[in-house]
Amino acid sequence: LAKTTQPPSMEAYEGQEVNVSCSHTNIATSEYIYWYRQVPHQGPQFIIQGYKDYVVNEVASLFISADRKLSTLSLPWVSLRDAAVYYCIVTDIGPNYNVLYFGSGTKLTVEP
Amino acid sequence: NSKVIQTPRYLVKGQGQKAKMRCIPEKGHPVVFWYQQNKNNEFKFLINFQNQEVLQQIDMTEKRFSAECPxxxxxxxxxxxxxxxxxxxxxxxxxxxxxxxxxxxxxxRLTVL
Structure with missing residues (x-):
């Protein structure tokens, strides 16, 4: 499974766009990229997933570099509710059954 | 928002005691995973099921841990x-x-005293 590297922390003000990067230099062709976030006292929450190029949903957008070694989660107009630990996870849906191996994540602090 | 229900929310046990926790997956979801998140916020996969069948489990689960999805x-x-x-x-x-x-x-959240 590809290991991921994220910045340990980031800070932003409400209303800003936040881009969280994730490096996965050893990603395999069978692996997908998932982003989850977790706030205290709750389980992780799925944000977005992708395989290549650009994915967008109502919560975030995900840009994946052409060689798939780097992905960037973009959160438009962050609010205090977006303060969380963001996890970038690379996993495959084949023999691994899509088990999520969480790293240490990026702790996003949002200031008013 | 997730509709996975877990009970109890808090569980306190003494060493050597049994500890049992339950999970009701979202309706229509046949695949269930259990993970452990320790006090350092490190995650560990324990076991997963598809319907009632075990797909994967780690060694720790095989020894003192047991799980089922009837x-x-x-x-x-x-x-x-x-x-x-x-x-x-x-x-x-x-x-x-x-x-x-x-x-x-x-x-x-399990606390073992």
């Missing part, structure tokens, strides 16, 4: 003889299939 009943994770190191947040997640995103419950 038909028409909540899934459960039980620690036969709790140890202090088992104190953690136990998270249940469900998914439509092994290739889809997982939806997590709020977890059961």
């Amino acid at each position: 038909s028409n009943s909540p899934c459960s994770l039980e620690i036969q003889s709790s140890e202090a190191g088992d104190s953690a947040l136990y998270l249940c997640a469900s998914s439509l299939s092994t290739g889809r995103e997982q939806y997590f419950g709020p977890g059961t």
Whole structure:
């Protein structure tokens, strides 16, 4: 499974766009990229997933570099509710059954 | 928002006691995962099921931990003889299939005294 590297922390003000990067230099062709976030006292929450190029949903957008070694989660107009630990996870849906191996994540602090 | 239900939310046990926690996956989700998140926020996969069948489980689960997902009943994770190191947040997640995103419950926080 590809290991991921994220910045340990980031800070932003409400209303800003936040881009969280994730490096996965050893990603395999069978692996997908998932982003989850977790706030205290709750389980992780799925944000977005992708395989290549650009994915967008109502919560975030995900840009994946052409060689798939780097992905960037973009959160438009962050609010205090977006303060969380963001996890970038690379996993495959084949023999691994899509088990999520969480790293240490990026702790996003949002200031008013 | 996730509709995975986990009970109890908090569980306190003495060392050597059994600890059992339950999970009701989202309706229509046949795949269930159990994870452990320790006090350092490190996650560990424990076991997963598709319907009632075990797909994968780690060695730790095979020894003191037992889990099941019976038909028409909540899934459960039980620690036969709790140890202090088992104190953690136990998270249940469900998914439509092994290739889809997982939806997590709020977890059961186990404290072993």
